Every structure is written in structure tokens, then in C-alpha cells.
Amino acid sequence: MTTAAQRDVHRFESVPAVREALAKVDYLADDGIAGIVYLADRLGKPVLVEGPAGTGKTQLAKSVAEITGSRLIRLQCYEGLDESKALYEWNYKKQLLRIQAERKDGATWEEVEDDIFSDDFLLTRPLLEAIRAEDPVVLLIDEVDRVEIETEALLLEVLSDFQVSIPELGTLTAKQVPLVFLTSNNTRELSEALKRRCLFLHLDYPDLEREREIVLAKVPGITEGLADQVARIVRSIRQLELKKPPSVSETLDWARTLLLLGVEQVDAAVATGTANILLKYQSDIAKATKELEQDASLGGEPAAGTSRPWQRNG
Amino acid sequence: MAEPGEGTEPGPEDPQDGRRDRGGEAAAAGITAGRHEARAGAGAAEAIRGRRAGVEPGAVRTRPRTLEEADQRLAEVGAGIALTELLAGFIGELRAAGLPVSLTENLDAMAALQHIPLEDRDAFKYALGATLVKNAAHWRVFETVFEVYFSLRGSEFALTDEQAEALAELEERMGEMPGQTGDRSGGGALGDDLTPQELAEMLMRALSQNNEAMLRALARQAVRRYAGMEPGRPVGGTYYLYRTLRNLDLEGVAEKLLQQAREQAPQPLTPLEERLERDEIEARIDRLRKEIEAEIRRRLVADRGVEAMARTLRKPLPEDVDFMHASREELAALRKAIYPLTRKLAVRLARKRRHGRRGPLDFRSTVRHSLSTGGVPIEPRFRYPRPSKPEIFVVADISGSVAAFARFTLHLVYAISNQFSKVRSFVFIDGIDEVTHLFERTEDIAEAVHRVNTEADVVWVDGHSDYGHAFEVFWQRWGKDIGPKTTVLLLGDARNNYHASQSWVLKEVQRRARHVYWLNPEPRSYWDTGDSIISEYATYCDGVFECRNLRQLERFVDNLV
Numbered sequence: 001m002t003t004a005a006q007r008d009v010h011r012f013e014s015v016p017a018v019r020e021a022l023a024k025v026d027y028l029a030d031d032g033i034a035g036i037v038y039l040a041d042r043l044g045k046p047v048l049v050e051g052p053a054g055t056g057k058t059q060l061a062k063s064v065a066e067i068t069g070s071r072l073i074r075l076q077c078y079e080g081l082d083e084s085k086a087l088y089e090w091n092y093k094k095q096l097l098r099i100q101a102e103r104k105d106g107a108t109w110e111e112v113e114d115d116i117f118s119d120d121f122l123l124t125r126p127l128l129e130a131i132r133a134e135d136p137v138v139l140l141i142d143e144v145d146r147v148e149i150e151t152e153a154l155l156l157e158v159l160s161d162f163q164v165s166i167p168e169l170g171t172l173t174a175k176q177v178p179l180v181f182l183t184s185n186n187t188r189e190l191s192e193a194l195k196r197r198c199l200f201l202h203l204d205y206p207d208l209e210r211e212r213e214i215v216l217a218k219v220p221g222i223t224e225g226l227a228d229q230v231a232r233i234v235r236s237i238r239q240l241e242l243k244k245p246p247s248v249s250e251t252l253d254w255a256r257t258l259l260l261l262g263v264e265q266v267d268a269a270v271a272t273g274t275a276n277i278l279l280k281y282q283s284d285i286a287k288a289t290k291e292l293e294q295d296a297s298l299g300g301e302p303a304a305g306t307s308r309p310w311q312r313n314g
Numbered sequence: 315m316a317e318p319g320e321g322t323e324p325g326p327e328d329p330q331d332g333r334r335d336r337g338g339e340a341a342a343a344g345i346t347a348g349r350h351e352a353r354a355g356a357g358a359a360e361a362i363r364g365r366r367a368g369v370e371p372g373a374v375r376t377r378p379r380t381l382e383e384a385d386q387r388l389a390e391v392g393a394g395i396a397l398t399e400l401l402a403g404f405i406g407e408l409r410a411a412g413l414p415v416s417l418t419e420n421l422d423a424m425a426a427l428q429h430i431p432l433e434d435r436d437a438f439k440y441a442l443g444a445t446l447v448k449n450a451a452h453w454r455v456f457e458t459v460f461e462v463y464f465s466l467r468g469s470e471f472a473l474t475d476e477q478a479e480a481l482a483e484l485e486e487r488m489g490e491m492p493g494q495t496g497d498r499s500g501g502g503a504l505g506d507d508l509t510p511q512e513l514a515e516m517l518m519r520a521l522s523q524n525n526e527a528m529l530r531a532l533a534r535q536a537v538r539r540y541a542g543m544e545p546g547r548p549v550g551g552t553y554y555l556y557r558t559l560r561n562l563d564l565e566g567v568a569e570k571l572l573q574q575a576r577e578q579a580p581q582p583l584t585p586l587e588e589r590l591e592r593d594e595i596e597a598r599i600d601r602l603r604k605e606i607e608a609e610i611r612r613r614l615v616a617d618r619g620v621e622a623m624a625r626t627l628r629k630p631l632p633e634d635v636d637f638m639h640a641s642r643e644e645l646a647a648l649r650k651a652i653y654p655l656t657r658k659l660a661v662r663l664a665r666k667r668r669h670g671r672r673g674p675l676d677f678r679s680t681v682r683h684s685l686s687t688g689g690v691p692i693e694p695r696f697r698y699p700r701p702s703k704p705e706i707f708v709v710a711d712i713s714g715s716v717a718a719f720a721r722f723t724l725h726l727v728y729a730i731s732n733q734f735s736k737v738r739s740f741v742f743i744d745g746i747d748e749v750t751h752l753f754e755r756t757e758d759i760a761e762a763v764h765r766v767n768t769e770a771d772v773v774w775v776d777g778h779s780d781y782g783h784a785f786e787v788f789w790q791r792w793g794k795d796i797g798p799k800t801t802v803l804l805l806g807d808a809r810n811n812y813h814a815s816q817s818w819v820l821k822e823v824q825r826r827a828r829h830v831y832w833l834n835p836e837p838r839s840y841w842d843t844g845d846s847i848i849s850e851y852a853t854y855c856d857g858v859f860e861c862r863n864l865r866q867l868e869r870f871v872d873n874l875v
Contacts, residue, residue, distance in 0.1 A: 042429040195448035
């Protein structure tokens with residue numbers, strides 16, 4: 001691994017350089033994010049990005065691919081993913097055809113065997129593709145927490161040594177160390193073995209300033225005043241005890257909605273009227289509406305469990 | 315690796331204690347030295363490599379005569395030693411705090427440090443964080459330990475240029491204290507002449523301008539002035555924090571700032587605007603409070619040394635917090651931790667249900683899939699198993715000491731209620747009441763749990779736990795509902811206040827129910843002491859479990875399904 005890393009030309013000069021480059025493609029990274037991307041490049045290690053949904057985990061990988069001019073190879077994980085979908089598969093239908101064709105030519109068994117287990121009959125899947133790529137690639141293993149814990153083991157060889165062992169062909173080693181991002185929504189604990197091989201990045205909801213910047217960057221035409229208000233209201237809502245706090249993507253949706261509606265100044269009525277864009281659960285909307293309408297000077301502390309009973313689904 | 319080579323030990327007559335005394339400074343010096351070297355492009359890592367390669371072994375082996383010489387030697391051989399040692403101590407402390415840091419991660423951390431500028435504290439922190447901490451819930455613990463280990467910069471804490479400038483600028487504007495601005499060496503001495511009123515005013519100003527550098531400087535000044543810290547005083551940091559905050563009267567400051575915002579606004583603030591303004595002020599004050607905490611910690615570290623401080627600050631991870639002795643803050647953290655936990659548990663259980671066992675052969679599906687292999691059924695297909703779901707009765711003691719435990723268990727059980735065919739819950743102190751309806755109408759479990767505490771009718775005579783009476787009534791009113799599918803969960807410490815146990819009820823319940831389990835939030839060693847009669851009930855239970863923290867609770871629920 002070290003040899004491969006040394007052979008490699010580093011992609012980034014410094015942490016601020018990463019940050020600036022990401023900002024150019026409208027991904028506003030804080031120092032932590034930029035720093036870890038930089039380290040991932042220098043150390044040749046995968047990054048495990050974890051955090052609530054909609055905080056830009058997948059987008060980070062996409063943006064890094066964009067700034068490095070690399071091809072993005074994506075492996076979407078799901079329950080039941082196996083090596084034939086993640087690593088490689090022998091194209092047995094083609095093999096069958098080949099065997100039938102060879103039979104007429106009277107080739108010996110050894111010849112046929114050598115032949116059907118060669119590159120021509122190998123279907124590469126994302127992991128192998130990333131290893132064999134000649135051009136620079138960024139490998140994104142999305143929602144890795146969705147695969148079963150046994151399947152995780154498939155990833156280990158690729159992640160630590162950047163190689164894939166195929167019994168019939170031998171070991172294929174990466175020509176260049178790709179940048180690897182794994183994302184996880186934390187629906188289950190990942191195995192220690194996987195975590196140990198990765199740098200860990202926890203992406204949480206951004207702070208006020210960063211969220212405002214994100215809104216300004218991603219929603220063209222929005223005024224600074226409105227962006228500021230949006231960010232502040234979202235922060236207020238996130239402080240409530242909600243089932244699903246609004247994510248960054250929902251903040252952006254909301255900002256776009258407000259822009260479309262021609263709102264210049266968000267007041268309580270507008271905020272509660274459009275709360276269904278920010279929040280996805282009826283109970284959350286009810287709670288937020290009540291909080292936002294309430295006179296702040298009356299009830300300082302967020303009243304978590306004192307609301308009236310509400311009707312759900314009619 | 316992390317251990318210093320033999321040759322680099324400064325010698326036997328340099329006692330561990332001597333180094334510990336100066337440990338902080340040596341560490342600080344190490345980092346500073348590292349800085350310079352890092353600028354020169356070599357960095358601490360170079361020093362380590364050099365050391366490993368055995369650079370000038372002879373020179374190193376000669377014994378240093380004095381402590382100073384040893385220190386100098388240390389600095390010469392490189393910041394690397396100080397850094398590796400510091401890092402080794404740091405990782406040891408992380409492990410002591412319960413974080414699983416492996417050897418590979420240790421090496422990764424060292425490797426990462428070679429690539430970042432050591433003078434950049436944030437980068438340093440993130441490099442260590444990314445390589446050593448692999449769980450977001452552990453980040454807080456990491457941060458605390460980090461603060462303890464890497465916040466010390468000598469006995470006096472010099473302000474950074476930026477902060478000093480901010481203060482100087484302010485002083486100039488206020489037209490006071492001539493000649494003080496040049497005094498950089500004293501660091502925190504800046505602003506010593508301020509009267510409390512002036513300090514309060516500066517604080518207001520810094521808060522309303524959101525001037526972070528100035529806030530930091532003021533936090534230092536406040537701690538210096540109000541905390542009354544004395545070397546060697548055996549008091550915890552919370553005491554100093556309390557003293558400082560009491561003097562600053564932050565609530566009053568918040569109120570004033572809000573008033574100020576109201577006055578400055580062109581038109582009266584709407585409730586929404588007011589709320590946003592309040593949130594903003596609270597966020598800023600929170601930042602100030604953190605600064606003050608950090609400052610107190612820094613000073614305590616300077617006073618007591620890194621190891622001692624790390625030990626006193628060691629806090630259990632959220633999943634290890636004891637339900638019965640959790641502070642209010644810890645309970646809040648627990649409440650936050652329980653939601654992701656239940657979500658994980660639900661996912662895991664659903665998966666187990668689907669994948670745990672294979673059902674009977676699915677003939678149709680097998681034949682259909684055999685088409686792609688020319689009619690040869692290479693891959694047999696199986697039906698999903700559909701095991702029967704148990705029915706759960708939760709009977710929980712919600713009197714004072716065990717209330718928190720009952721709340722968390724109820725929360726957890728309801729959060730995974732789709733794993734059960736039916737969940738019914740009963741709460742008692744000396745009377746018993748069914749609270750199932752509270753959970754049925756709402757999807758907000760936290761609120762339902764809250765309402766259990768306020769609305770359930772659980773007091774019969776005096777509001778002291780009476781398990782005997784509660785069980786008796788339970789049997790009379792709901793006993794007939796218990797069937798062979800029912801699992802009964804009993805929650806409580808079985809401290810019966812010397813009432814009659816009425817354990818015959820449990821005997822009857824056990825006869826009818828599928829299983830009877832008892833979860834006790836007390837440590838096992840306290841069982842059957844005083845008025846606890848757990849073993850009397852245990853005779854009629856299929857299992858009695860100690861359940862003091864989220865980890866144990868999670869494990870139990872996991873096995874239950």
C-alpha cells in the first residue's frame with residue numbers, strides 16, 4: 001500500500017487548497033472536512049463518512065471527483081448485495097457458448113479451461129472496476145450500513161490493500177490508489193475491521209454561518225437577508241426534539257420554495273405554512289408550528305412534552 | 315512505533331516524577347519545537363524517523379547531568395519523542411475512557427500527523443479525531459481528553475496576536491489603561507485593572523458583536539478574576555465554573571442583549587423574530603460558557619498535571635451511564651442517544667427476522683430461477699420465515715429512583731413495537747394503572763412517556779412503592795388477559811418498603827404466560843439488601859437481569875425478540 005501511495009502523485013497541495021477547490025464546485029467544506037479529504041489523499045486511506053441523512057455525504061464524494069477531474073464509480077449498497085454485484089462475476093453464459101463452440105474445433109480441455117477463465121469472460125463490478133481503472137477515479141460506496149455484516153468482509157481487501165483476489169486469475173492490484181468514500185446513515189454499527197481501515201468523518205448539520213453560505217451558494221437569486229433568516233429558523237427548529245430534524249437538502253428546498261413564492265421576509269405565518277417542506281412527520285410539523293407561533297417571551301424553554309393531543313391522518 | 319527507543323531515555327537519574335512535573339511544559343515545548351521544525355519542512359515525523367534510524371546513538375547514550383540538560387536533549391532529539399510520548403499517553407487515556415483504539419489506528423494517527431502542520435491546532439485535532447475515533451457518540455469524550463492533553467502552553471497562557479489585538483483595540487476605544495497594551499508577556503494580565511462593571515460592559519459588547527477573539531480573552535479574564543482558583547485546592551472544575559458563571563450573571567446579560575435587540579429594531583419584533591434573536595444570543599452565550607470551561611480546564615491541568623486531570627474528567631460513554639445515578643445532563647444525553655439506538659435495534663431485529671432462519675423451499679421461485687441456467691435448479695430458493703411475534707406486557711415501577719429506568723425501557727419497547735404483535739404497558743407505585751392508550755394515540759413516544767408520568771393514576775395510599783399491592787390489583791384486573799403468547803416484563807428494583815410481597819401473583823402469572831422476566835436497574839451486589847426482595851420474586855421468573863445502562867438494556871431487548 002505504501003509503495004502505491006508513494007508512487008502516486010498527491011492530488012492536493014494543502015488543506016486550504018482542498019477547501020478552495022471544493023468551494024469552487026459549490027461544496028462548502030469546513031476545516032474538518034477539507035482536512036480529512038486531504039489526509040485521505042496523503043495517507044491513501046478510505047474515508048468513512050457518517051451522519052444524518054441529507055447533510056451532503058454523497059455530495060462530498062461527487063464534488064471531490066469533480067475537483068480532481070476523476071471518474072466517479074459508485075457502488076450503491078443494499079441488503080443482499082453479494083460479490084457478484086460488488087466485485088466481479090464470470091460471464092457464464094458466454095463461457096457456455098465458448099465451450100460449445102470449442103467442442104466442434106476439437107480443442108483440448110486444458111485449452112478451453114484456460115480460455116474461459118480469462119479477462120474476456122470477466123464482468124467487472126464497481127469495486128474491481130475502480131481497482132483496474134487506468135484513469136483517476138473516485139470510488140463511492142454508498143450507504144454501506146445497508147449490507148449485512150458478513151458482506152462487509154468483501155470490502156476489506158479492497159479498502160486496505162487496494163487489490164482483489166480472483167482465484168482463477170490471481171491478485172489484481174490497483175494501478176493507482178483511488179480516493180474512496182464510504183457513506184453510512186448509521187442504521188447499524190459497522191464492524192470494527194471496516195472502521196479500522198478508514199478515516200472517520202462525522203458530517204453533522206452545519207452551523208449557522210455555514211448553512212447560510214450553503215443556501216447562498218446553492219440557491220441562485222436569494223438575498224442575503226432571506227438566507228440568513230432561513231438559516232436561523234432552521235437552527236431554531238433543529239433545537240426542538242423532533243423525529244427527523246430538517247436536513248441541509250430540506251433547508252435548500254425550503255429556501256427555493258420561499259424564493260418561488262416571492263417571500264422577502266419570513267414571518268410566523270409563512271414559516272408554519274411551508275413547514276411541510278422542512279419536516280416530514282405530521283407530529284414534527286405540529287410541534288414546530290406550535291413552537292413558532294408561540295410568543296417566545298412567554299415560554300423560554302422548548303416545551304417538549306406538554307403539547308395538546310393532535311389528530312393524525314384525520 | 316510509539317515507544318521511545320532505549321537510547322533516548324534521559325537516564326535513570328532523571329526520575330519519572332521530575333519529568334511529570336515538567337511534563338506539561340516539555341509537552342508544550344515539544345509541540346512548539348515541532349512547529350519550528352514543521353516550518354522547516356521536516357516536522358516531528360522526521361525526528362522520529364531519524365531516531366529510529368539511530369542517528370547519533372553515542373551522543374544520545376551519554377547521560378545527561380541535570381534535568382535541564384535532559385530537557386535540552388529531549389528538545390534536540392526532536393519534538394518527536396515528546397509528541398510520541400504525549401500521543402501514547404493520550405491514546406492510553408482514550409482507552410481508559412472506554413474508546414476502542416487499536417494499534418493500527420495508533421499508527422495511522424502518527425502517520426496522519428506527518429502530513430499536517432503541527433502548529434494548526436484544529437488540523438491536529440481533526441487528524442487525531444479522524445484516525446482514532448470511529449463513532450460519533452465518542453467524539454465528546456475525545457474532545458475532553460484532547461483538551462486536557464493538548465491545551466497546555468506553559469504556565470501562563472499567552473494570548474494569540476489576534477486576541478491581544480482585539481483587546482488592545484477595545485481598550486483604545488474605551489480610552490483606558492494606557493501602557494497596558496504592550497504587556498504581552500503577562501498574557502491574561504491584560505484587563506486586570508478593569509472594574510467589574512467595565513468587564514461586564516466589555517462582555518456585552520463582545521457578545522453583541524460576536525467577536526470570538528475578544529470573547530476568548532474575556533473568558534480568561536473572568537476565570538482569573540471570579541473562579542478563585544488556588545493551586546492544589548481539591549475542588550472539582552464544576553465548582554470553579556459555578557463561581558465564575560454566578561459572577562457573570564449570564565442570564566441577566568442575555569436579557570439585556572435581547573432588550574438591546576428590541577430597541578435597535580426599526581419596528582417591534584414579531585414573536586418569531588424575537589425567538590430567533592433569543593436563539594442567537596443563547597448560542598453565543600453557550601460559546602462563551604464553553605470558553606470559560608476550557609479555560610478552567612487549562613488552569614486545572616497546569617495545576618494538577620495531565621494524568622490526574624484526565625482521570626477526574628473521565629466520563630462514561632452515553633451507553634454506559636447508570637440509569638439510577640445519571641445527572642440531569644446525562645439524562646438529556648441519554649434521551650438523545652436512545653433514538654438512534656432504537657432505530658438501529660429495529661433495523662437489526664427486522665433483518666434478523668428475515669435472514670435469521672430459512673423458511674421452507676419455495677418451489678415456484680426455484681423453478682423460475684432455474685430458467686437462466688437451462689432448467690437446472692442450481693440455486694434453491696426459500697420462503698421467508700414468518701415466526702410468530704410475541705405479545706409483551708410491560709409492568710413498570712415508576713417511583714422516584716427507578717423512574718428514569720422505566721422511562722427508557724418503555725421508550726425502547728415502544729420504539730420496536732412492530733416487532734411484537736401487541737404491547738401493553740402498566741405502571742405502578744403502590745397503585746397500578748394501564749397506560750397503553752397513551753402510546754396508541756401518538757407517534758411521539760417521548761411525549762407519551764412524559765404523559766405516563768403526569769397522567770397515570772398510580773398512587774394508592776402514600777406514594778411509596780408497594781409491589782405486593784400493585785401485583786395483586788394487576789392480577790385481579792388484567793390477569794385473565796395473559797395468555798400463552800404473552801411475555802411479561804417486570805421493571806423495578808423490588809424495594810417493597812417492607813410490604814407484603816404477594817409473590818403468589820407472579821407464580822400464577824408465570825403459569826399462564828410464556829415468559830416472565832424481571833429487569834432490575836440496581837447493581838447485582840445491592841440485590842436483597844435492605845428492603846429489596848428480588849430473590850423472592852425471582853423464584854417465579856424465567857430470568858432476572860441486571861439492567862443498569864443502555865448497553866445492557868439493548869442487549870436484553872435484542873435477545874428478547
